[in-house]
Structures are given as structure tokens and as C-alpha cells.
Amino acid sequence: MTAHATRTARRRDPSTSAAAGREAVLKAALEAFFAHGYHDTSMRKIADGAGTVISHAYYYFPSKVEILRTLMIGVTTDLIVILEAARDAAGADPVERLAALVRNHVRLHTERQAESFVANTELRSLSATERQEVVDLRDHIATLFKDVVDDGLQQGRFTTPHRDEAVLAIITMCTAVAGWYRTDGPKAPEAIADAYVDLALGMVGYAAPSAG
Amino acid sequence: MTAHATRTARRRDPSTSAAAGREAVLKAALEAFFAHGYHDTSMRKIADGAGTVISHAYYYFPSKVEILRTLMIGVTTDLIVILEAARDAAGADPVERLAALVRNHVRLHTERQAESFVANTELRSLSATERQEVVDLRDHIATLFKDVVDDGLQQGRFTTPHRDEAVLAIITMCTAVAGWYRTDGPKAPEAIADAYVDLALGMVGYAAPSAG
DNA sequence: GGTCAATTTGAGCGAATGTTCAATCAAGGT
DNA sequence: ACCTTGATTGAACATTCGCTCAAATTGACC
Numbered sequence: 001m002t003a004h005a006t007r008t009a010r011r012r013d014p015s016t017s018a019a020a021g022r023e024a025v026l027k028a029a030l031e032a033f034f035a036h037g038y039h040d041t042s043m044r045k046i047a048d049g050a051g052t053v054i055s056h057a058y059y060y061f062p063s064k065v066e067i068l069r070t071l072m073i074g075v076t077t078d079l080i081v082i083l084e085a086a087r088d089a090a091g092a093d094p095v096e097r098l099a100a101l102v103r104n105h106v107r108l109h110t111e112r113q114a115e116s117f118v119a120n121t122e123l124r125s126l127s128a129t130e131r132q133e134v135v136d137l138r139d140h141i142a143t144l145f146k147d148v149v150d151d152g153l154q155q156g157r158f159t160t161p162h163r164d165e166a167v168l169a170i171i172t173m174c175t176a177v178a179g180w181y182r183t184d185g186p187k188a189p190e191a192i193a194d195a196y197v198d199l200a201l202g203m204v205g206y207a208a209p210s211a212g
Numbered sequence: 213m214t215a216h217a218t219r220t221a222r223r224r225d226p227s228t229s230a231a232a233g234r235e236a237v238l239k240a241a242l243e244a245f246f247a248h249g250y251h252d253t254s255m256r257k258i259a260d261g262a263g264t265v266i267s268h269a270y271y272y273f274p275s276k277v278e279i280l281r282t283l284m285i286g287v288t289t290d291l292i293v294i295l296e297a298a299r300d301a302a303g304a305d306p307v308e309r310l311a312a313l314v315r316n317h318v319r320l321h322t323e324r325q326a327e328s329f330v331a332n333t334e335l336r337s338l339s340a341t342e343r344q345e346v347v348d349l350r351d352h353i354a355t356l357f358k359d360v361v362d363d364g365l366q367q368g369r370f371t372t373p374h375r376d377e378a379v380l381a382i383i384t385m386c387t388a389v390a391g392w393y394r395t396d397g398p399k400a401p402e403a404i405a406d407a408y409v410d411l412a413l414g415m416v417g418y419a420a421p422s423a424g
Numbered sequence: 425g426g427t428c429a430a431t432t433t434g435a436g437c438g439a440a441t442g443t444t445c446a447a448t449c450a451a452g453g454t
Numbered sequence: 455a456c457c458t459t460g461a462t463t464g465a466a467c468a469t470t471c472g473c474t475c476a477a478a479t480t481g482a483c484c
Contacts, residue, residue: 021461037336039251043442055444056462064442124249160414162407169411172388173381180380195374199381202372202414233431255472267474268432276472
């Protein structure tokens with residue numbers, strides 16, 4: 001089946017060799033960063049976790065911080081794509097749109113908890129240039145929420161006089177889920193997402209049409 | 213005035229020498245932890261910031277982590293005292309009580325921003341025993357909010373079906389203020405506190421008695 | 425002036441850190 | 455069988471880390 005594969009294939013099978021090694025390093029680094037933090041994780045521990053040696057980890061990544069950057073940028077850009085898709089799929093109603101943003105934000109922060117947690121915790125571990133990259137992505141996410149809330153305010157569906165604080169607080173509480181969620185906890189991700197949608201709507205002063 | 217002071221006074225004036233040196237180390241450590249994080253702050257930098265040498269810092273504190281512990285325990289216990297006093301001073305109304313908790317929580321996180329930020333960021337930098345100490349204090353704070361929200365739910369003033377999530381999210385958003393507040397920002401601490409009271413009441417499903 | 429305890433210092437310890445590099449290995453193409 | 459190229463390795467570099475300690479300094483009290 002996997003005989004001659006593609007014509008431009010590398011010498012070794014890239015699906016088992018090269019790419020797999022890189023992924024192993026990424027995965028080991030993520031687990032260590034999540035459990036002990038970036039500065040408490042040494043390149044030796046990362047290499048150990050990936051089942052290799054330190055010098056081989058440097059074959060895939062030029063530096064320790066580049067591993068962190070890869071993880072942070074990856075999950076954050078994915079989050080943007082997911083949020084924008086969910087918002088568009090929710091139609092034009094700002095209530096539905098905000099609900100979709102909150103629901104998918106929470107969902108990703110449970111499904112990819114480690115990446116999300118690291119991305120939200122280790123911002124200071126990046127140097128100025130790299131940090132700005134992530135900050136820009138975050139600002140973009142904030143804009144997504146801001147625009148939807150503005151829309152709801154203009155349509156009179158939301159009534160809060162504190163738009164900026166509400167948006168910031170909504171994103172903050174959704175993000176924090178990655179810090180306490182446990183797979184074996186009392187609530188499933190979907191139940192948490194439902195609750196957070198209600199909380200967010202309460203924060204923007206959404207007056208639910210009481211029954212019909 | 214400060215002539216012979218108390219009978220049991222130490223040889224040197226403790227108000228200018230011993231205590232001041234300790235305070236200088238604490239202050240320098242706090243600034244560095246706040247700006248660069250615990251693991252990116254060396255004892256040498258702390259000593260430099262305090263205007264002394266590394267060995268002298270160890271005269272006041274047995275280890276680097278003990279400095280962190282001192283800062284974290286200090287601000288957290290203070291927060292508890294302040295919150296309980298504010299709650300009691302607010303009377304019996306759960307709406308007033310929750311407002312008092314939120315207002316004072318936000319206030320302390322702006323007034324003592326650095327300590328609060330470090331206390332909320334560097335939990336993992338403590339070892340198990342010390343971490344549990346702080347976690348217990350935090351649990352106590354969570355209980356303060358939980359009890360007030362329960363009270364409001366029983367009295368029918370609050371209507372949220374998500375008590376646990378609401379309490380957690382309220383504390384989270386209040387705590388996060390220490391992460392973004394700027395003295396020269398667009399809003400004064402009191403204005404932020406006002407907004408956060410509104411947000412919190414929205415989260416617990418407080419149906420405001422509309423005019424009168 | 426001498427005593428004693430509190431304070432302050434400089435030098436250095438061993439361990440751990442991120443990173444480098446020359447050398448080896450493995451396999452596909454010819 | 456050779457060549458080439460990507461993959462993998464062990465050893466070590468320089469630096470920084472938290473921390474120790476014996477010695478010096480200071481100032482209040484007799």
C-alpha cells in the first residue's frame with residue numbers, strides 16, 4: 001500500500017520518521033509546560049519525554065522558546081478560525097452569535113486544554129517580538145467578541161453600559177476554563193459551555209424573552 | 213522622640229535598619245516577580261534591586277521561595293480580612309453583600325496590583341506544602357462568595373441555575389483585573405469596581421427592581 | 425576601651441541550564 | 455559497492471543558578 005508513495009517523497013518515510021519525531025518533541029514539551037511551566041522545564045526533560053536526546057530535539061527546533069512559540073501560535077490561530085466559523089454559522093442574531101463564540105471558546109479550552117493553558121500562562125516567557133505576535137492574535141479574538149456585543153447593543157438586545165469590561169470579563173472567564181477543567185470532573189464540556197453562555201448573556205444584559 | 217524607645221529594643225534602631233532591609237528585599241522581589249516572573253528573577257537581581265548583596269538577602273529569608281511565599285500569603289490573608297469586613301458592613305441583603313465582595317475584591321487587585329498578580333500567577337512556583345497553604349486561603353475566599361450567592365438564591369433575589377460556574381467566573385474576572393489594570397488607564401479603580409458589580413449581578417441572574 | 429550580638433560582605437561551591445558540534449548511523453538512488 | 459543526504463548521537467562548552475560560610479563591620483551597652 002505505502003510502497004512508492006508520492007514522487008517527491010523524502011528518502012525515509014516522513015510519516016513515521018521526520019514528522020513523527022518533531023511531533024514527539026512538541027507533545028513532550030506541551031505536557032511538561034502544562035504540568036510544570038516553561039521555566040521549570042529543561043530541554044533535557046523535553047528530550048526524555050520524547051524518547052530521544054537533547055541534541056536531537058535541537059534538530060527540529062532552533063531553541064526552547066521556539067517550541068513554546070509553535071505551541072502558542074498554533075492553538076491561538078486555530079481558535080480564531082474556529083470562532084469565526086462558528087460565528088458565521090450562527091446566523092445574524094447577535095444573541096446566537098455571542099452564544100456561538102462563547103460555546104466554541106469554552107469547547108476548545110477543554111478539548112485542547114494543555115495548549116490553551118500554556119498559551120494563556122506563558123506569555124511572559126516569550127521575548128518581545130514573539131510576544132507581540134501572540135498579543136495581536138489575542139486582540140483579534142477580542143475584536144470578534146467586541147463586534148458581536150456592539151451589534152447586540154445597537155439592536156437593543158443587550159443593555160449593559162459596560163461593553164469593554166463585559167467583553168474582557170467574558171473572554172477571561174472562558175479562557176480560565178483551561179485552568180481548572182478536569183476530564184473526570186462533575187461536568188461535561190458541553191454542560192460547562194451551556195452555563196458559560198448563560199453567564200455571558202447575563203453579563204451583557206440580555207433580557208431573555210420570558211417564555212414565548 | 214525616638215530616644216530610648218522600648219526597653220527590649222534591639223541594639224540598632226529596628227525601624228531604620230533590620231525591618232527596613234527586610235522590606236527592601238521584599239519590595240525588590242515583588243517588583244521583579246511582577247515584571248519578569250518568579251523563575252526569571254534571580255536572587256542576584258533581587259539583591260541588586262534592594263541595594264545590597266545576595267548573601268545579605270539570605271540573612272532575612274532562608275530561600276528564594278520563602279520570599280514568594282511571604283508575599284503570596286500576605287496579600288491573600290489581607291484580602292480575606294477585607295472581604296469579610298466589607299461583607300459584614302454591607303448588612304444582610306445578599307445583593308449588597310455580593311456587591312461589597314466584588315467591589316472590595318476589585319479594589320484590592322488594583323491597589324495592590326503587583327502582589328495580587330504574583331499571588332495569582334506563581335502558584336505553581338511553590339512546592340506542594342506551601343501551595344496547599346495558599347490554595348486553602350483561596351478556597352476560603354471562594355466560600356465567602358458561595359455563601360452569599362446561596363443566600364441570594366434562597367431568597368429568590370438571584371436566579372442563575374449555574375451557582376458553581378457563576379461563583380468561579382466572578383472570582384476569576386475580579387482576579388484578572390490585576391493582570392491588565394493600569395494606573396494611567398481610561399478608568400479609575402472605583403469605576404471598574406462599579407462595572408464589575410453590575411457584571412457579577414448579571415451573572416447570578418439578579419433581576420433589578422426597575423425604578424422604585 | 426572592650427564586649428557582644430546584630431548586621432553586612434566577598435568569594436566560591438556544586439549543580440543545572442540552553443546550546444553547539446563534530447562524528448556516526450541509516451537508507452534511497454545510481 | 456558507492457554516494458549523498460537526512461537522522462541521530464555523545465560529549466562538552468560557557469553561563470547562570472540557589473545557596474553557604476567564614477570573616478569583617480557596626481553600634482549599643484558595660
